[in-house]
Amino acid sequence: MDLHLKIWRQKDRSTEGKLVNYDLKDLNSHMSFLEMLDTLNEKLIIEGEEPVEFDHDCREGICGQCGIMINGLAHGPLENTTTCQLHLRSFKDGETIVIEPFRAEAFPVKRDLKVDRSAFDRIISSGGFVSVNTGQAPDATAIAVTHQIAEEAFDSAACIGCGACVATCKNASAALFTSAKISHMALLPQGKEERSERVIKMVQQMDKELFGHCSNTEACEVECPQGISVLNIARMNYEYSRALFFRKK
């Protein structure tokens, strides 16, 4: 199949970027979207141009590194799918595809399609953990966790930190990402002790990183490759209010 691509090219953070046209012919429809970009890059290198920089690693839908906007949609047209798990059979022969980086003030562009998502790491380091040192753990069965709770915690813990929720949100809010971690920890008995401190610190850090506020459009859930539920955001709001209410000054 043939495709017309319009790809965002930007040298670095301080240089202005623009969409550049590329044409590819005779592509195999079984190719993944990233393999299509590989094919383009091979061609560009041989022609003496610089290849398009894009982020990716596992190509298995699990590392969370490969996010880009495809025709205005984070990770492209398929539901609950990362860019690396998207294949050309989802497009039509001769189609024009616009490819851009994830955009948000908190995710500055580094080069071409690569953005800086380290704000997510800082949110985690502000409190997204259980404070247990190595070698301190009691026997794993000492505290029972029901099947249901473990599965519910897993549903939240499954977030891959890709940032699609931020990129697709008109406010560039990180609420889905942050709330997923807060729910994961708050649900489990191991994480319950610190829940108040955790939610306050993480929400404060989220604001510091220049993410916007959540206005409940629920666009994030639609484009999240892991199908993380917006109910997590409700839980975060509850945890936050609860923490403020009981906070001892």
Added chain:
Amino acid sequence: MKLDSKIPQGPLEQKWAQYKKTAKLVNPANRKKLDVIVVGTGLAGSSIAASLGEMGYNVKSFCFQDSPRRAHSVAAQGGVNAAKNYKNDGDSVYRMFVDTLKGGDFRAREANVYRMAECSLNLIDQAVAQGVPFGREYGGYLNNRSFGGVQVSRTFYARGQTGQQLLLGAYQALMRQVGKNTVQLFSRHEMLDLVLIDGKARGVIVRNLDTGEIERHSAHAVVLATGGYGKIYYLSTLAMGCNGSAIWRAHKKGALMASPSWIQVHPTSLPQSGDYQSKLTLMSESLRNDGRIWVPLKNNETRSPNDIPENERDYYLERRYPAFGNLAPRDISSRAAKERIDAGFGIGPLKNAVYLDFSKAIKEQGKEKIKEKYGNLFDMYLKITGYDAYKEPMMISPSAHFSMGGLWVDYELMTTIPGLFALGEANFADHGANRLGANSLLQASVDGYFIAPYTIANYLSNEIHTGKISTDNLAFENAENAVKQQIEHLINIKGNKTVDYYHKTLGKLLYDYCGLARNEAGLKYAIEEIKKLKAEFYQNVRVSGDENHMNTELEKAGRVADYFEIGELMCYDAITRNESCGAHFREEYQTPDGEALRNDSEFQFISAWAWKGENQEPELIKEPLVFEEIQPTVRSYK
């Protein structure tokens, strides 16, 4: 050079306790004076960096991804082993030790294997305390499943994302220390060389992958937890960035490489579908519990699988290994598939796959039951291939997956360079010639959480009076210049072939001549071909752009340059071992019915290799393996 494995004296069950009792400690007040560099943030790297941070050392943590949470441990699916015996089915540390040693074809150290099994108990406790949501029974207790040819249920899992959840636990522990400033994090940094002062590991040279800047970092000890090098085959189940450069640069500085040719090939990955393909996706091995593996009886079969009647199918695993059938271990299943494919019975557009058929299971258990067990895998298969595996059999094929080889380490996980430690998949320890499923998440984790914190402290106890190590030292300058020179060299070749072209060509050579089956003539041929390819690479590779900004092609070029040398060493290693064991199947050494023929009287040793310089043959140094506890037996799955 004589290798000292430093295995403690005394009975097997007491060796580790004995070591811990006598290991030297560092006074908390002195820990602040000591710096440690940890390269890698997978399970091994994150856990050791977090542990050392908690103890009060100054830690610098490096990875090439944009976040430590994306290290390749995140991709592991199936589970992690621990001899907890929660199922009351007779599991014990000793049984796990025996299974692992036997699984590795008696090519691992008893003491190491025993210690891994022993520490497995604590790992599950640690992970649960961190909030890892392992699968649970309805009553609230942890659940287990059985995995890869063992008779007890000792595998803990978090759906099909065990690696992800374990890594998030370790990553969160790491980020907690980053928040406390005990660990400094350098993501998007790649280690390009190791710096030695007076023979000791004292630092690293890294490239900031976002800006292209070359930086010097010094420390009193350096830990490499940089994962496996299976991506050398290009097509593999590994992430695109996985590489062997960190351990290889350390090797060239004097650390020995052990068993480089032992690379596990996984039997159930999706087959290659075209030249453009960049990696092979792993389908969970658990599928083999209900799927039956077969190929057509007729050569060059053209009918679709559903049109091939039962009596014209060859269920070759059930035929050859009646006792284990479709659950035969990885090496045996992979090799049996290759044998059929090579004989012309492969299926699929490229004739490079075999069928994994669920029709019998669906008929017997119902589609709903199968959906419940494997639904997500069937969805993934549909997404990637476009085929519905409820309607026709899956196509699977063998793919490079895990490197048992790596830097040689002693019982303390220290390499032959004092102060340089290697953890997780980057070292060679514990798995012998074949790794059992769900043991490598375990090994990476226990290395980092429970073993290295003791052994590194033992080493550092002698470094208290060393004082800060200056990066102005000539050794740093030399290493930095060498790195810069290599980068300039690669950029200035300006040839007409891409880096990926060379990587793919090398990978194919290795699959053909140093893959599932090897023979002496083929290996010798491969060495010559790799030399030629390497020479051509330095004449003809094209790396676009320059070194002063983000440049992925340049990163890849450096890694492929190292892969040529690693590939060559793999072939040397495979040539010298005149036997078949685990992942290493030498065609000259097999039984009349095609099974591996091990030779204990001559090859009961670990092969450790020394770098002798550019274009020189490497030197083989042997570490004899002594079995006191159990005597090697022949692995049989008939």
